[in-house]
Amino acid sequence: MHRPEQLKDLSVFASLAVLLVACSSATCSADDAASAAERGYRTLRTKAFLPNDFDDSVFKDLWKQWPEPDRSKAETATEKSRLRMIRDRYGLHQGPEDDSRLLGWVPTENGGHAMNCFACHGGAVDEKVIPGLANTELDLAALVRDVRATKLAKLKPLSHLDLAQLNLPLGGSRGTTNAVIFGVILDGIRNPDMSVDTSRDTRPHVHHFLDAPAWWNLKKKSRLYYDGFAPKNHRMLVQFTLIPKNDRETIYSWEDDFRDILAYIESIEPPKFPYEIDRKLAGRGQVVFENNCAECHGTYGDDWTYQERVVPIDDLGTDRVRFDAMTTDHRAHLSKSWMSRYGKDEVIPDPAGYIAPPLDGIWASAPYLHNGSVPTLWHLLHPEERPKVWRRKSTKFNREQVGFKIESFDSIPAEDRRTDEKREYVDTTKFGYSADGHDYPSRLSENEKVAVLEYLKTL
Template sequence: MIRQTTFLILGILGLLIAVGPGEAREPDAAAGYDHLINTTYLPPYFDQETFDNVWRIWPEPLRSKAEKASTDERRQMAFDRYGLTGRPEDPAKPLQYVVDKRGNWTLNCFSCHGGEVEGKPVPGLPNNRFDFAGITDDIRLTKALLGKKMVTTDYSSLVFPMGDNKGTTNAVNFGVALISLRDADLNFVPGASFPRMLHHDMEPPPWWHFSQKENIYIDGFAPKGHRALLQFTMVRSNGAKSFPAREDDFRDVYAYLSSLEPPKYAGEIDEKKVAAGRIVFNKNCSECHGTYGENASYPQRMIPIDDIATDRARLDALSPEHRQVYGKSWFNNYGDKEGLIADPEGYVAPPLSGVWASAPYFHNGSVPTLWHVLHPEQRPKIWQWDGKSYNHQRMGITTKQLTEVPKGLHAIDKREVFDTSRFGKSATGHDYPNNLTEEEKDVVLEYLKTL
């Protein structure tokens, strides 16, 4: 027993000597995932009782259907309504929220970055069904019904746009608003107010692209770093000291993001077409989107906005001043971290690994399938979700094409209708596939399944 105790003490001393006081430990990717699903970095939003009763404020006939359903069936109906999924390791728990032992629900990063394809939850996949505005509005009404205490988030959607379509959010302006109230050290500035903002919606990028990039975001303005991942925890209850205190956690999160790989396409693949598609792709697309397979490369190429000609609302929404405020803050090591681009000329062409799974496409989520990406003239002006099944023929989400937005839709159902004529939602641009023949487009589509 004495000998075992001696070895234990020596082992602890050896660990302390090896790591040393104040020295950073090796980041742990598995711990990073655990932090995201089990650690609360924001205040709780609602409790289990509220979520269990949210069906009571649903419109008919959905409410009557929920009333007759079992508890598990109602839970699944709520998950479907708001774009939530179970966790891969525990389907009964939401991937998109931390649920503590007291039943309090707190939003986490997987709300936007944890989606589903072919019925399977995929951490790191853009959540193309998440309805931030919908769940915020319905939870507020349910709290009022139950006599529950309201929190800041309950009122936020009344004054700040959350997102006009499922799967997209006004995330850029969340960041602009939150940092505008703080100084470079992230202390609150008395009397500070929100700047003028250009509200627009964005679709989140796949997290498995993170390891391929040096700069993040569609305009590539921000150098990558673990501190940058803490931006969206800038709520009032998190003071300046909370950010350095959580750096080790987010070093783990950084390692987790860097470890992610795209899901593999499980459908049928025509290898002959794939071989032909690889040749066409490498000749016409790889200059911007990179190469795949052995000796893969990603150029992180910035495309001028007039060349790419996609919706420019995202580019215009951040001014050079907005970007410099971030660049001179703690998040970017007070400007010591090189690579900030205060005035980018356009958008960075993204990697295409796992592109088959990440519909809809473009940074605003305006194009429902890869087939439509390759056929610019046939992109639908108005489209609506048609169930959750995957469209293997056109590679993307299953939709109905409409001539107008249906009247009388409930707000949540209306957010399933994408109108590309609205501000920030254009599906134009990226016309380069017009240089390809139909046969070339067909084989490129097949090749994209394999990336």
């Protein structure tokens, strides 16, 4: 599998969008943009915007919270093997520089570790780490719970996430988080000028869980989030650092950091499909795709097009919990804020539906739909075959169906419903997890679906 080349030759990824964000004068060059992107990546990997979640002593003892027989297996393992077991259990990855540091946490003083954006946006395919890909293996809920229990056993102070989890669900099925409500609360406790006001009522909180989008598609978009209600600018990226401890002056002081971070995100190229492709079949699939799918998802290649089309929610038919979870008041609050430049960058308080995303790198982006309810592209193209309940069979890539290798069930087995194992399952009958909708491929013949699947590997 090819890894992203953003660290080797960032200049080739510079685009007009990066230039506009990263540069302050008309004479800005591609080298300036590349430098901004390099700074953005370095900032994400080295600068803590949040307090420590745990230190080395806590991390190394997480296994002591595990049930048997896993606890005994960890106890008798070598330290190196035990650390690998800890990373695997919670879905944590090492950085692509092949060092020992976690990708999603920044090392701080005294052996501490503070969460960064890569916790959710640093994933892997076939165990190859791809910064900017959703981390579909993350089990944030189990991690924070076990961190809290380990700290209490060691008489260590609790952090913001340890306490937040007591009232706020952090994640559902593995790889999903309650990101929308995180944002509602963090944005809601800020006055327009970013001063903190914890007396503000941020309700309603409709807790639900989402799959993180791939970062490399952001360069084609002018708006953020699945419904496109928010403008794309560097200030919006500050949203998930808005805990009360970070006061207004602190947030303002980070503005250049987040300019660079946006430049980095927009420099990321999608990974290439690393296996054999039937180019003749893919060519036929391109014709079918452009006649049936391009109206919403755009065209690809050197002369690509992308309309950023919002598909009305009733036409799309996918799970609407994400759409309904944010009220007009939630969205409108942002229009008065420093983050939207006090409304100069348009905020849409009542979007019509979800944005049809670009499909660059779609082969690597399983699971599909915004809630991660569809395990492979084959299932996306065969709506009637989408499993009711499923879980990943292994972390190996499913080359034939393009996505996860899975096991299907009629329901979550009884023995797993009251343990951490329940988060290994995606139950599409549950609130917010419906796999219905996006049934447009039903109009295609089977031969056309086979060809389109092959074409999607080329994007």
